[in-house]
Amino acid sequence: MSDISRRALLGAGGGLALASASMVSGRVQAASIPEAPTMAEATTQPPLVPTSGVDYQPVVTLNGWTLPWRMNGDWKEFHLVAEPVVRELAPGMNAHLWGYNGQSPGPTIEAVEGDKVRIFVTNKLPENTAVHWHGQILPNGMDGVGGLNQPHIPPGKTFVYEFVLRKSGTFMYHPHSDEMVQMAMGMMGFFVVHPRDPAFRRVDRDFVFLLNAFDIEPGAYVPRVMTMLDFNLWCWNSRVFPGIDPFVVAKGDKVRIRFGNLTMTNHPIHMHGYDFKVSCTDGGWVPENAAWPEVSIDVAVGQMRAFDFVAEHEGDWAIHCHKSHHTMNAMGHGVNTWIGVDKAAPAARIRRLAPDYMPMGTAGMGEMGTMEMPLPENTLPMMTGWGPFGPIEMGGMFSVVKVREGLAADDYSDPGWFDHPAGTVAYEWTGEIPEATRADAPAPETANYRAVDPRTRTNAPASGGHHDH
Structure with missing residues (x-):
């Protein structure tokens, strides 16, 4: 592209705006800084189709967008702005996060093997930052570890990263x-x-997305950054179901889904209705003759995975993390388990003080998918989202792969x-159900219990006899 993509500015949902950096450090003068697009929409934006240079199939960022660039000689230039952002996790809940160019995660960077890239990073956070x-x-001094191989980027300053994309x-x-703080606040982005x-x-x-997680107390807006494992909102691209958009594909398409894990635990990602081939990791491409078939692929902390499949089977196919508590929102880890407990008597007494009290959990938690309960402001129910047959009873890391015949290539x-x-x-x-036939269970044998003196080397005889120590 010879300039920032006109298609991105006009066609990306109306949420794209431009802002200029105020300061720059390094070899490139302030007048040459590319503009920094920002995005306000939380929905999936159209892919950024290349109009010059090497052809490629652009990626679609789930509930996100691709960062436009400009060509400056033989350098492809991008501009990231690290800044506080407000991100809608799902309708009804916003989080006050840190991100890039108006969103968390930041925009996807797309380029081509062999490209020379120059990435400007402006810091509008209240503290230092750096980007890895x-x-x-790449050269060691461009690796982005503050204090080790570059100075930290102070608030209000812009640093420049320059390297060749070698693979x-x-x-x-x-x-x-x-x-720890900055990633817990939502700072991350995809790079294809x-x-x-x-x-x-x-x-x-x-398709691309990142797995991330937050611990946001009911009614709060800012994540708890000291949480190690006890997160309550498990996200794809800082969204939770039903706020996660579907993967829309045409029947017969060859499809790739790429994802990376920046949470504090592993995630087995499972897709219904298909088996797929694991095609790529952050270490590189899996040779085609070595790609292995799966229906679930585990991604550990800090890893990237990609899998490919041919969309042969029409339908709405679930795709989700197979850790069941990661498909729930606003998890209350301190909630007691009441399955099998008769709460009728105490519920009657409690209603004398709180007439709207509803006892829950005695027969499982599925009823939460249909109940409209008062919640604190800026809080999501644990289960939410409806399908054509009723409540889906999911949240968190869950979406749908929608395979349809006859879709246009860019639809x-x-x-x-x-x-x-x-x-x-x-x-x-609705017909008859025969009684189950059960075999007669054998009578249990009488157990022979006896006390054993632990101070002896062998068990005492059942009767009589003397044991020397």
Whole structure:
């Protein structure tokens, strides 16, 4: 592209705006800084199609967007702004986070193997920062570890990173300056390097997202940054279901889904209705003859994974983390388990003081998917989201792969719920149900219990006898 993409400015949902940096440090003069686009929308934006240079299939960032660039000689220039942002996690809940260019995570950076990239990073945070380019092979002084191989970027300053993209693949960026706080506040972004050969491992649709997590108390807006494991909001790109957009693909498309994990635990990502081939990690491409089949792929902390499949089966197919508590919102880890407990008597007494009291949990938690309960401001219910057959009873790391016949190549709009062909939906059986036949259980043997003196080397005889010590 010869300038910041006109398509991105006009076609990216109306949330894209431009801001200029105020200060710069390094070799490039202030007058040459590219503008810094920002995004206000929390929905998935159209892919940024290349209009010059090497052709590639652009990625679609789930509930995100791709950062436009400009060409300056033979350098591809980007501008990231680290700043406080407000991110809608799902309708009804906003979080006050730190991110880049108006969002958390920041915009996806896309370029091509062999490109020379120059990335300006302006710091509008209240503290120092630095950016590490996770998985990239680059000069040590561009690696972005504050204090180790570069000075920290002070508030109000702009630093410049310059390096050549030496390999294609799936990468990310995140701070290495007060890392625990800044990543807990939402600072991260995706970095995709496309192959120089447009035909290499090419797919028809290519999706990316990052796994992250927050601990935000009910009614609060700012995450608790000291939490190590006890998070209550498990996110894809700082969104939770039902705020996570679907993956929309056309029947017959070859599809790639890439994701990276910047939470504090591993996540087994499972997709229904398909098996797939694991095609790429942050270390590089898996050779095609070595790609292995899965229906779930675990991604550890700090890792990236990508898998490919051909969208042969129409429908609305669930995709989610298979840790069941990661598909719930606003988890209350201190809530007691009441399954099997008769709460009728105490509930009657409690209602004398609180007439709206509702006893819950005696038969499981599924009823929370249908109950409209008063909640503190800026809090999501644990289960939410409705499908064509009722409550989906999910939250957190959950979305839907929507496979449809006849979609245009550039159509990523939500097609609505799948219209199931007649006779293909599970249904209630209304006929007779025979009694189960059970075999007679044998009478249990009488157990022979006896006391054993632990001070002896062998068990005492059952009767009589003398044991020498």
